[in-house]
Amino acid sequence: MDLVFGSVVLGILSGGIYALMAVGLTLSFGVLEVINIAQGMLVLVGAYFSFALEHYWHIDPLVGLLVTIPALFLIGYGIEWAFLRPLRQDRVALSILVTYAVALVMEGLIGLWFGDNFVAIHAWYVDAAVDVFGLYIPYIYILGFALAIVLLGAVYLLLYRTKFGAALRATVQNRDAAVLIGIDVQRISTLTFAIATGLTAAGGMLFGATNAFNANSMLDLISRLLMIIILGGMGSMGGALIASLIMLVSVDVVSVVWTPNWSTFAFFVITVVVMVLRPQGLFGAPPARKV
Amino acid sequence: MSDILEIQGVFAGYGGGDILRGVNLNLEPGTITCIVGPNGAGKSTVMRVVSGVLHPRRGEVRFNGERIDHLSPRQILQAGIVQVPQNRSLFPGMTVEENVRLGAYTLRDRALVDRRLAEVSEQFPIVKERAKDKAGSLSGGQQKLVEFARSLMLDPKLVLLDEPSMGLEPRILGHVFGTMVEMSKAGRTILLVEQNARKGLESSDRGVVMESGRVLLDGPAQGVLSDERIGDLYLGGHVQQH
Amino acid sequence: MKTRAALVALTASTLLLAACGTTTSTSSAAKSPIVIGVSVSLSGDFSGDGKAILQGYQMWVNDVNKQGGLLGRKVQLKVVDDDSTTQQTLTNYTTLIGTDKVNLVFGPFSSLLTIPAEQIAKRYGYVLLGPAGGAPNVFAEKYKGYAFVQPASVVNNLLTFGQMIDALPAAQRPTTVAYATSNDPFTQPQLPPLQAELTKDGVKSVSYQVFPDETPDLTPEALKIVHSGAQVVVLGTTSVPQVQAFVQTFVQQHYTPKAIIATSGPDQGSQFATAIGAANTEGFLVPSGWTPTANTYQNGKFVREYLAKYGGTANAIPGDAPEAYSVGQIMAQMVAKTHSINNATLIKALHDTTFQTVQGPMKFGPYGAPVGGGTFLVQWQSGATQIVWPTSIQQANFEYPKPNWK
């Protein structure tokens, strides 16, 4: 097995998993103009749901998605309705605070419910792996990547092949004009946030199957996701996917060829350099709207 | 009553303060009415009140005799009023055709939408010529025409045009205003707000002068144009600026 | 807007009520009890260990009160949460000592938080017994009133592993070893002494990595070890998920070293087994100061009472609890010896005595580093932990080489 080859392959596969977590964040930014600090926590909520289903009722995590995705959809719906919709001015700034507070409440409740012990999601496909040129690729990574492609593909179709998608994209590009042509921006916002949160359930399950976690893992996760969506271009779904791959591959490769200590730093440098050369990110639209 | 739109004693504003302070205005069907006035007079706010983006604190707005001042933008759109806002209002990342189709967002009948699209494309050739291009790649004047085209997708009775000349090169202004006159001839009522007062009034039937949230003068466009006080205050200076 | 605000207000008040309902109030039954101030992590990153430490303290208080308390006075704990932050730890110990005027204090979890606690204790001249503050920088503070209540200071933690490897028959002795450690003050200092010893014994280092403690995904680090093909793996881990991350990749890549040891994680009982899978625990080594079966002072009683109170199995008892219990045992012995709860008097008594604890006998150097003692090695065998080294207290033979992952 070649070490660099291995880390590139695994980086790409786990990049897909991160994309699933980041897409929700970038979508809700694009449509609602909010930075959802609670996204990291929502990933963990999704992970805990899958864990609970598997641990207490022995429901396979993949099958469990049929329950956890709708559950997180509803949670997202509720969060938007209760906390984001009332925000009128300073949406970006206020959303940081509101969603952080929401994340704290969820962290506290999960801590009370599940305790602080680290848990991990188990399934036969988590530990088993297939041999590819001497590198064993775990099924969970292949599965996660496939799931990411399927779900992101579904979102793509929703965005580009439906009337709802057209309205959503219109809202992203010009919110005021969208109102004037009769788009119910509020309804679009709520549904987008709910869909984004629902997707996060899948990201959470995969995160939980590839890492051990507890409720405190939130802050680290959200900082990574934020870097991903800004590198990809905020609001851009394809950008989130590509940036996830760049992040995971660059971190993994720097870790093996140099040292893990500097790998995250290298990614930060890449992000900052890209931002300086191209402030809208790799795939972001140039800032048409006023800031 | 024969007036298509009646605004009576409207007070409206943001965050507790009023910008409109007792506006009265009636529009006759099939005419072009142009509102002029200094910055902050409340011209655009009148537009927002009519299109339902802003609800008046006091007063009434009637459309074809029906109260509409409590309706949502969507309901007002369905009633037959369309606004073309002053800033660029196309969705730059979507194609011209997608943009125009979105003008009929509130319609569920697909066949009707296709039919309207065909009509509008005929009226505005650019819609057909650049159908698959991103709207953001069009020039300012072209974008304005596409916005007009989009606004006609619902076959509106009343079109609100908020400063269509803004940001456009002088040489294409004639084309834009000509298009507006054609729309009016097709039987649509038009309410126009124009910073370029002379140009706006020249293409209009009626002129309305606003100041400090109230209507100061209301009469035939030619009369307003030739009114000395108004000329000094709002026309001369602005024409030179442009 | 109004409905929303009302809903939120309703939720808030419900939560408030619930919080009030769950707050436990400590009743002061006896006259003038001895109050011991404790600041531990009940929330935040260290809350798992913090809560286990609190269990140990509370068990000791129960035991000592059953025997009539200290100097005839009942003992009472005053517990505050440090939220796993140094800032709150500063506030907490300042409050406990300066404002609440508690008679004695016990230490928090981790070297990170022990230093601020040590600062405050030093400022007021309080004796501070730390169940989990053994990093070199804690001793570098040079406070005579501090003691680290574990059998070996951090730098010596892994040395017994070196001795055990050295003791293997020459034919079986491994030739290569891979190291990976978190950049944590608790783990990082443990590896260099072991590396020096193993190198001296002819075991070659084929990989040495330091990774940031916050990294959740350790796949590349694990791949690098797999790639090195080392026969022995030494992991400087601070938590269960770090061990889990390595093991997951090892399992997936079908790589089984002959021996694997981790500084922290395998000592977390059932939590460890849940995270890496019960079958995969087989053969895992961890340096430890305590096991439930060790024949040390009051250990049997401790284990019985722990299981009676918190349930579970003996192997599931987290190592923090007996460490905290030992803190209490030492305090009791110092008080009994000096007939005083005066901190200045107690500090003098800290240095010239050997104390008996559930972790075995203990003695401290001038700035609180344990002297003479050493850790022993514990190995997971058939789902239970067994002492495999030193041979004098051995419960089972060292299982070597480690069997394949399941």
Next chain:
Amino acid sequence: MKPNNMLAAGVISLALAILLPLTVLGSSSAGVIAFVVLVLAALWAVYTIEKRRALLTSLIGVIAAIAYPLVFNSTEATTIMFFALLYVAIASSWNIIGGFTGYISLGHAAFFGLGAYTIALVADRLGLSGGYGLFAVALLGGVAAGLFAIPMGYIALRLRTIHSFVIVTIAFLFMYQLLAFNLQDATNGSSGLAVPQPDWSGAFFNIPFYFAALLLAVLTVGLAAWIRNSRFGLGLMAIRDDEDKAAGVGVDTWKHKFTAYVISAVPIGIAGAIYAYFSSYIYPQTVFDPMIDLTIVLSAFLGGMGTLLGPILGSLVLQPAQQLLTLYTGAAGWDLVLFGVLFLVVILLMPSGIVPTVVERMRRARVQEAVRKADALSQDAVPDAAAEGGQG
């Protein structure tokens, strides 16, 4: 009596009603609460009665703050207020860029950490021992923060959208934290650095730190007030309102933003150094801590962003509330939930923060009163008071 006077009187009597029983109880946490309520009531009352008496208000606030450790001399009370005052300085300083221009930085903790590492490294390399002299070294922390802010501001402010700015500042913070971990030779890595202990101790220990924090807070608030009332400040506010228009009327927006960014770094650097001296030991993750940023933003928002009083008020409420909440409910595990819920309630009820919300309410009441009076006079004419209100 005019309605705003009545409100002020109401606030004062409420404050007294809470204050008196608490002081009788005499517990030190009650002291903290009492102090906060007292200062807020004083600030508030004078502020709402007559804006022009701002100087008098500040004087009352400062005198109360000086008297505080003499009245409530328990170490708990002074420790908590030390942190609160430190955050008054930090949040007020952050407000110069975050509040005045609307560029929300979530990376100012980088300057806190730079200040902390500066004092630790300078003391270590020069072999300094603890004493009052180290407070002078703390000033170097501010200098270092200012110097580092120059390239950082240059890069971050090139991003014309606020969300990109926000996230890049977060990236900076994590980069510094990683540097502090990784540059072992200079920073001692994850083992952290010791700062020499002060040569005073015991019950007196907190007092010099308390007054250092107070002095820093007063100077920083003064600096912010001065900027706010200057032409420079006017330019900053214009940027917050509409950057394009500001540029249109001739404000050199780049120079304004950049200067504000660099200035705002300095007091935070000093605060970081004072903190390091107070706590005697620093780690990369405790001084380059994203939680510091969230606390700053929460404080500024709670009080009201862009106002002078807002960050002061927010810090004085939030710091004690957070610490007392953790101290007293943390053991039951409910502190996170309570804190989050309380915060949500405040944001939803007062989305623009306490100060602007109250000012707005009173302004509205005034306008409505004027409208009522005018309506009584004539149906048509509306007095100017309402028109002015519309601009505000």
